[in-house]
Amino acid sequence: MDIMFNNLSKQWDMIKEDVTPRLEALFKKSDFIGGKAIGEFEENFAQYCGIKYAVGVSNGTDALKLSLAAFEVESPCGVIIPANTFIATALPVTYISDITYDLILVDCDEYYQIDVELLELYLKKNRNKWKSCIIIPVHLYGHPSNMKRILEIAEEFNCFILEDSSQAHGAMVLNKKVGGIGDISAFSLYPGKNLGAAGDAGVITTNNEKLYKKVKSLRNYGSSEKYHYDFKGWNNRLDTIQAIIVDEKLKHLDKWNDMRIEKAKKYDDLFKDNNEIITPKTAPYINKQVYHIYAIRVEERDKLQTYLTKHNIPTIIHYPIPIEKTKPFKHLEHFDNKKAKQYANELLSLPMHPFLTEEEIEYIVERIKTFTK
Numbered sequence: 230m231d232i233m234f235n236n237l238s239k240q241w242d243m244i245k246e247d248v249t250p251r252l253e254a255l256f257k258k259s260d261f262i263g264g265k266a267i268g269e270f271e272e273n274f275a276q277y278c279g280i281k282y283a284v285g286v287s288n289g290t291d292a293l294k295l296s297l298a299a300f301e302v303e304s305p306c307g308v309i310i311p312a313n314t315f316i317a318t319a320l321p322v323t324y325i326s327d328i329t330y331d332l333i334l335v336d337c338d339e340y341y342q343i344d345v346e347l348l349e350l351y352l353k354k355n356r357n358k359w360k361s362c363i364i365i366p367v368h369l370y371g372h373p374s375n376m377k378r379i380l381e382i383a384e385e386f387n388c389f390i391l392e393d394s395s396q397a398h399g400a401m402v403l404n405k406k407v408g409g410i411g412d413i414s415a416f417s418l419y420p421g422k423n424l425g426a427a428g429d430a431g432v433i434t435t436n437n438e439k440l441y442k443k444v445k446s447l448r449n450y451g452s453s454e455k456y457h458y459d460f461k462g463w464n465n466r467l468d469t470i471q472a473i474i475v476d477e478k479l480k481h482l483d484k485w486n487d488m489r490i491e492k493a494k495k496y497d498d499l500f501k502d503n504n505e506i507i508t509p510k511t512a513p514y515i516n517k518q519v520y521h522i523y524a525i526r527v528e529e530r531d532k533l534q535t536y537l538t539k540h541n542i543p544t545i546i547h548y549p550i551p552i553e554k555t556k557p558f559k560h561l562e563h564f565d566n567k568k569a570k571q572y573a574n575e576l577l578s579l580p581m582h583p584f585l586t587e588e589e590i591e592y593i594v595e596r597i598k599t600f601t602k
């Protein structure tokens with residue numbers, strides 16, 4: 230059985246008839262930079278999320294950087310992120326030199342989201358250290374963070390909220406799609422994401438007109454009018470070819486997310502009687518989890534991974550090295566996040582994509598059960 234961790238070529242099969250004439254038209258017109266497909270995608274994505282504005286950008290890391298840079302904050306500025314996330318959530322604070330940021334890692338909860346009780350406790354003790362503060366909840370693995378509590382905490386401690394929605398396109402909480410709940414949101418459109426381009430791409434969403442105008446300018450050298458510069462910006466525009474791809478894929482996103490949910494349910498059912506495996510939990514406060522990743526926890530994780538590789542079952546560890554153990558963030562080693570550390574040793578992401586077959590899932594679970602017996 231040739232099991233794939235993700236299957237992007239099946240997505241291409243489903244969009245190529247619609248993408249090809251749009252690419253033909255683009256190459257004829259040659260408006261590669263700032264072409265009309267960008268505006269079309271931005272409008273469609275904003276509408277999909279139920280948000281006023283969307284701004285296409287170069288990738289998810291830049292989406293986070295531009296969003297951070299758009300806030301009017303003063304130094305020192307606390308930036309709080311969950312301890313268990315991809316390094317790209319942490320890196321952008323190192324890209325902006327005008328502000329002194331203080332990066333804080335808060336431990337995660339059983340849903341792998343930022344632990345809101347610890348977040349509140351940390352702010353109670355430390356908020357007075359900074360003039361400004363930004364909270365970055367990451368809707369990790371496609372499961373929304375506890376936005377009700379995060380909104381309350383942000384209000385109480387006067388913090389901005391930047392959602393990192395890179396793994397949760399279409400996920401819902403508070404009866405809204407993620408991306409429109411905090412002040413601003415960054416989405417990666419990396420190929421393997423639930424909504425992914427054919428290369429690097431990203432998008433920012435916000436309901437705030439001022440932030441919208443600023444990120445739009447910042448992505449284009451800091452200019453909203455040619456050769457006039459309001460800010461020190463970057464060249465972080467969305468590529469027109471990528472805009473066409475994600476605009477076509479967006480039409481399939483809900484269906485593909487529902488297919489992921491079906492696959493997750495099948496995994497859950499088959500693992501039901503197995504006490505060795507901890508399957509992903511769904512928090513009572515969410516409306517829709519979109520299973521970007523289906524991560525299980527198991528004690529002998531590394532041995533299990535080797536065993537599955539031998540049986541042609543691809544798996545990935547998201548993420549094997551906690552942020553504070555990576556070279557760029559060694560100075561954060563004093564953050565002793567017990568759960569994040571424990572989970573980094575136990576988590577294993579199983580194949581998950583809309584086109585995974587029942588037989589494939591049965592085979593994967595059977596192999597895991599044989600290993601854990």
Ligand SMILES: Cc1ncc(COP(=O)(O)O)c(C=O)c1O
Binds near residue numbers: 315317396
């Ligand atoms: C949670 C999270 N944040 C940020 C990023 C960065 O996105 P990109 O790779 O598009 O720069 C990713 C994905 O790679 C991610 O998963």
